[in-house]
Amino acid sequence: MREKPMVEKTEKQSSEADKPAGERVQKALARMGFGSRREIEGMIREGQIRINGQPAKLGDLVVEGDKVNIGKRRAVITSEVSRIRVLIYNKPEGEICSRKDEQGRPTVFENLGKLQQGRWIGIGRLDINSSGLMVFTNYGELANHMMHPSSEIEREYAVRVNGEVTQDILRRMRKGVNVDGDFLRFDDISYQGGQGANHWYHVVLREGKNREVRRLWQSQDIRVSRLIRVRYGPLLLPRDLRQGKKRELELDEVKALFEAVNLPWPEAFADRGKKSKKRTLSRGGGRRKHTSRRGVK
Numbered sequence: 001m002r003e004k005p006m007v008e009k010t011e012k013q014s015s016e017a018d019k020p021a022g023e024r025v026q027k028a029l030a031r032m033g034f035g036s037r038r039e040i041e042g043m044i045r046e047g048q049i050r051i052n053g054q055p056a057k058l059g060d061l062v063v064e065g066d067k068v069n070i071g072k073r074r075a076v077i078t079s080e081v082s083r084i085r086v087l088i089y090n091k092p093e094g095e096i097c098s099r100k101d102e103q104g105r106p107t108v109f110e111n112l113g114k115l116q117q118g119r120w121i122g123i124g125r126l127d128i129n130s131s132g133l134m135v136f137t138n139y140g141e142l143a144n145h146m147m148h149p150s151s152e153i154e155r156e157y158a159v160r161v162n163g164e165v166t167q168d169i170l171r172r173m174r175k176g177v178n179v180d181g182d183f184l185r186f187d188d189i190s191y192q193g194g195q196g197a198n199h200w201y202h203v204v205l206r207e208g209k210n211r212e213v214r215r216l217w218q219s220q221d222i223r224v225s226r227l228i229r230v231r232y233g234p235l236l237l238p239r240d241l242r243q244g245k246k247r248e249l250e251l252d253e254v255k256a257l258f259e260a261v262n263l264p265w266p267e268a269f270a271d272r273g274k275k276s277k278k279r280t281l282s283r284g285g286g287r288r289k290h291t292s293r294r295g296v297k
Contacts, residue, residue, distance in 0.1 A: 022061030025051060025068070028077055030140025033118020034070050037144045043070065081118055084269060086254050087136040088235060092243040097125040097134075108134060111244055123147055124155065124208050124232060132157070132229035133237035145263045146233060152206045153261060154187070156231035157213050159201050160194070163222040173203075177219050182209055184216045198225065234260040 026040040029049075034040060041058060043049050049056040050069040062068065066077040091097075095106050105128070112120050121143040123135040137143050146153050176185035185205070192200035203213060214224045230237045234257065241247055249257065258265050 022063040023077075025049070025056050025060045025062045026058065027140075028062050029068065029070065029075070030121075030144060031081070032075065032078060033081055033115065033121060033138035033140060034073075034075065035119075036121055036140055036147065038147075039121075040070075040140075081138055084139045084142070084254055084266070085115075085137060086139075086142070086249040086257060087112060087120065087246050088238070088241070088249070089134045089136060089246040090237060090241045090243045091126055091131050091134045093129055093131045096128050097122055112136060112246060124229075126229060127211055127214075130227040130229065131243065132227075133232055133235065134229070135232050135235055141266075142258070142261075142263060146261055147208065149207055151261065153233040154204050154206055154231070155208065155229060155233075156202060156204045158192070158226075158228040158230050159203055159213060159217065159224055160198055160226035161201065161217055161222050162197050162225050165199065165201075165220075165222060169220045169222065173216055173220065177216060179215050179219045182212075182215075184209065184212055184219075186216065202230070233257075 026037050026044065029035065029040045030037045035043070040049070044056050044058055047055055048071045051060055051062060052067055056068075062077045064077050068075045068077060089108060089112065091108055095108050097108055099107060099109050101107060108122065109120060115138055118138045120136040120138060121140060123137060123143050123146045126132065126134060135146070145151055170189055173186050174189060176183055178184075186203045187206060188202075188204040190202045192202055194200050205212060213227060217224050228237075238247065255265060
């Protein structure tokens with residue numbers, strides 16, 4: 001009986017000793033704001049990342065103080081970013097979501113400003129002909145969580161279509177349609193009015209497949225003439241945020257965002273700032289009521 005605690009302690013010590021030290025490089029760099037995990041994993045596969053002078057491999061571990069090259073940039077692994085930041089941005093048509101464009105087209109990042117530590121990570125993309133809400137953060141774990149299909153974060157879009165939309169078409173799009181090998185469906189569709197051949201709908205989905213909204217409507221021979229993202233998860237596009245303008249969330253709003261998307265607030269930031277208040281995110285929480293859609297013309 002007296003020896004039992006000593007055995008348990010020895011087993012625990014052995015277990016702790018067997019645990020590998022450090023953090024996976026893709027997770028550490030995402031947390032520091034150098035991209036989402038997927039982006040960084042792609043750079044590792046392409047040989048763009050080196051750890052202490054050696055080519056990085058998926059799953060390599062890093063510790064605080066390790067030197068990492070990300071393309072032409074250099075970084076030293078730190079424990080955390082100094083502050084978790086989140087921006088909302090009203091993207092106009094004509095801007096692309098890449099950081100650079102060989103054709104010289106404007107990008108969304110040109111209006112965000114540079115960070116002293118890390119960089120802005122886009123949470124979800126919009127194609128060049130779409131406008132509306134985009135969300136950016138310097139905290140890779142938040143970006144990864146909000147974009148990952150398992151999180152099932154809702155995206156809501158205002159869509160102006162041209163063509164006759166029947167109840168059969170609406171039922172098919174709610175049930176799901178196979179389009180070029182992808183199964184696409186809307187979780188919700190609501191009619192918002194219109195006149196003549198043009199009518200507005202609001203659609204909700206939980207995945208961000210390439211051009212999913214346009215492809216689903218086009219599969220029913222309905223042309224999309226305008227597409228605006230008005231919500232991403234609990235974040236709404238503020239009515240007073242003009243196109244090409246950004247707004248940074250305050251600390252209590254960032255904390256409320258973490259809570260709304262079921263992502264634990266990092267322990268390293270537990271004692272920073274005041275306790276989060278119960279307030280709406282981006283000047284409105286949850287799904288908008290379909291009866292109040294001003295500003296969509």
